[in-house]
Amino acid sequence: MRRICVDMDEVMADLLTEHLRQYNQHFEEELTPEDLVGKGLWVAAPDDRQLQLRAFLDAEGFFEDLPVMPNAQEVLKDLSERFEIFIATSAMVVPNSLGSKYRWLRRHFSFIPPSHYVFCGDKSILRADYLIDDQPRNLLAFEGQGLLYSAPHNLMLTEFVRVNNWLDVARYFESVDPAA
Ligand SMILES: [Mg+2]
Secondary structure, eight states: OOEEEEOOBTTTBOHHHHHHHHHHHHHTOOOOGGGGTTTHHHHHSOGGGHHHHHHHHHSTTTTTSOOBOTTHHHHHHHHHTTSEEEEEEOGGGSTTHHHHHHHHHHHHOTTSOGGGEEEOSOGGGOOOSEEEESOHHHHHHOSSEEEEEOOGGGTTOOSSOEEOSHHHHHHHHHTSOTTO
16 A cells, blocks of 8 residues: 655644734734745744744644644545555654644544654655655655645745645545555
8 A cells, every 4th residue: 555644734734824823913913825925934034033933833732723724634534545644744843742743633633543643853764655745855855756735935846746735635646546
């Protein structure tokens, strides 16, 4: 059975919406996802706001209540019947997030067993046929077929196979033979 690794932040979980909401509230700004095209929030925010941007993520429970990306549950449920699904998240960047991420996955994706969670650092360690991720650097380090999940920060890139949303993911795998 072919194996698909799936990133969490900005692929399964809508981190940006909450991060941007807290940023706008704290700094009394009105940035929108459109303002972040080609750069993302970290690049759009001035240097003297980087520590606060990071503090939002470190706060207890930030990762606990993130919204699920539209259609992620249905599509992954369907794919899990044809493919081996592993969740691969760079959780070491925010060690506080480990417990929250575990509980979030159990709550929203209970059909994926915890033995298929990979809380990792460098994703080049992954061995799978596919990786769905919004970070180009993770796809470049990956030896299988990478699928770039669209996020404002990566919208200008043209060198990757792109999926814009979970319905796009479903369409991509329709024509893939799980046993090949
Ligand atoms: Mg991500």
